[in-house]
Amino acid sequence: MTQQGRPTRRGIGRGIASTGAALALAAAGAHVAVAAGHAPATPIPGHAARAVSVNDTGYLRLLHASGEILSEVGPISGTLPGTASVRLDVGSESVTATFEIRVHGGGSIAGTGRAKIGSDGRYTSFAGTLSVTHGTGRFAHARGAGKLYGTIERRSDKLTVQTREGTLNY
């Protein structure tokens, strides 16, 4: 079953409205796999695969900071609403991220992202890609990959991220 989420695009402050920070999860193909030529000795429990196109927006606040590392947490809304925890390693040119989204109704998805910094001044914006590498509960088989966009308001370290143009398989 596939749900097609509607892309969101919100300006979040001076100088970045046109940036349209967005974050996307994209499908990474079927999850269940059996090694070619090797039939399993015992039946594998069935898993009904799903593919969801995800367009989420999160507004996160600083939890703590240490040198180049910002840890942020906050609500995320959209196709998979929940609470997001993000750890950003902010370099001079790029941002690397690890994230976990605890989805309302149970389960979580987690992964990593990497993006290039594209602005300066009060807002640091970034754009790149992310991968969903694992999950829990109903998302235990979650896999995905897509685009990552976001902005950091440097005065308060508030982080805005969005997903866009992708599908999550689980």
Add this chain to the structure above:
Amino acid sequence: MLIATLFLCACAATPASAPAASQAGTAAQPAQASQAHTVSLTATFSPERLGAGTTIRIGFQVSTPAGRAPSPVTDVELLLPTGLSIATSDLGLETCVPAKLESEGLAGCPPDSLMGRGSAAAEVPFGAAFVTERAPVRLFSGPLQNGHPQLLFFAEGEYPVLANIIFGALVLPAQSPFGGVLNAELPLVPSVTDGPDVALVQLTTTIGAKGITYYERVKGKTIGFHPRGILLPKSCPRGGFTFAAHMTFQDATHASAHTTVPCPRSG
């Protein structure tokens, strides 16, 4: 008295300079000098508290053997330790445009673009001897150049050379144990006709919140606040915070130095 206003942006650096800067991260050596010059490097944190905002004071001094004329510094790489990031600081919330800094001086830059203060000294040929000229320095957040953050140095010289010198330093990645490098090409400052150029022999600047007030609008009122500055990590890199400098001179010689800030106590 000579009058000059010079601006040289580090964006003039050739593409090849960026990899060189990155590679320099592995080349930190104890203070050394090729034939003509020696360089000493100093760095401090204030306050020294892990996990807290701090102001970095970093500076270098160039020494020349007695009887030899100093050669102008043409290229500087200041390597910053890992764990420090200008990007996660709240410094430089506004951007100073070099053209406005050049035409209007300090008034041309918004207060929220100021990132540090310092001083510089230069050897200026004056007759048969050299005179030391000292000048205050301001450090501003400049516009991105080819995607690289940029800091702008502004020095106001008054005597014997009246010169406002502006140069940009790109913030580039560096290899471990360094977290970044400030790479700057320095402009040559002419002195007397047919005489040698002015030679920078000392530069010190802060990068941080000390003595800096920013302003923001809150409920219709303009409120001043002190930025937190550069955020120290909560744990110390092995061996402390190592800084290094690599310098190139007009006479094609090079000199390097490094220094380490011992690990501060936890917050």
